[in-house]
Amino acid sequence: MAGIELKSSAFNDGSFIPRRYAKEGDDVSPPLSWSGVPDGTSELLLLCEDPDAPSGTFLHWLVTGIDPASDGVDTGETPRGGTNRSNDYGGRGWGGPQPPVGDQAHRYFFRVYALPEPVELPDGASARDVHAAVDERQLAGGTLVGLYQR
Numbered sequence: 001m002a003g004i005e006l007k008s009s010a011f012n013d014g015s016f017i018p019r020r021y022a023k024e025g026d027d028v029s030p031p032l033s034w035s036g037v038p039d040g041t042s043e044l045l046l047l048c049e050d051p052d053a054p055s056g057t058f059l060h061w062l063v064t065g066i067d068p069a070s071d072g073v074d075t076g077e078t079p080r081g082g083t084n085r086s087n088d089y090g091g092r093g094w095g096g097p098q099p100p101v102g103d104q105a106h107r108y109f110f111r112v113y114a115l116p117e118p119v120e121l122p123d124g125a126s127a128r129d130v131h132a133a134v135d136e137r138q139l140a141g142g143t144l145v146g147l148y149q150r
Contacts, residue, residue, distance in 0.1 A: 002037045004142030006112050010075075017108060017146035023098035026076075029061060031074065033072035034112050037137050041068035041114040045134060046079060047125040050097065052106040057127045059088045060095050060108065064119060086124045097148035105149040114140040 003077040010030040013015050019025040030099055037044065044066035067081035076094075085094035088145040113134045121133055 004034050004114060004140050005072060006032065006034045006110060006142035006144040008032050008110070008144060009015070011146050013014070013144050013146075016090050017097060022148055023094040027094070027096045029078035029094035030146075031073065031075045031101065032110065032112075032144070034142055035071060035141070036140065037068050037114050040116055041139055042117045043081075043115050044068055044070070044079070045101070045111075045113045045115060045119060045128055045130070046073075046082065047109075047111045047113070047127065048094075049111075050099070051109065052099070052103070054100060054103075055109065059086075059125075059130075060097070060119075060123065061087060061093065061110075061129045062121075062130060063066050063093075064121065068114065069142070071141055085121065088126075097146075099148060099150055101150045103149065105147040108146045110144040110146065112142050113138045129147045 046063040048061035062085040065084040066079040070080040073079040089095040
């Protein structure tokens with residue numbers, strides 16, 4: 001399967017996410033850029049999840065319907081054409097990192113998926129629901145991992 005390169009100008013893969021993007025900071029989404037979206041992509045889907053959360057994988061951000069011709073998103077913005085979906089805080093759009101105080105650094109997986117057709121997800125979809133809907137049908141994907149600790 002082809003890969004999409006996913007990067008951020010705010011942090012490198014495997015490094016710490018600046019406090020500005022966390023709940024205790026400005027709680028704005030970080031800037032992201034991507035390249036390598038394959039031909040035949042109908043839409044992009046963007047996901048940010050924390051698999052280290054005490055209650056199981058926590059969904060921080062889910063955006064569907066992103067224009068496949070787009071190449072990224074600025075700080076605090078919604079990707080072009082995208083629809084912010086529910087996160088596990090109970091809101092819509094970005095909800096920044098807020099791991100329990102004293103936990104080891106949690107990993108935050110930012111993932112972008114190129115899809116051949118729009119994905120159908122229920123409102124309030126979990127990270128597991130998203131993976132079930134896209135893992136078998138994605139044309140390409142990219143991952144960026146950031147860390148955060150309080």
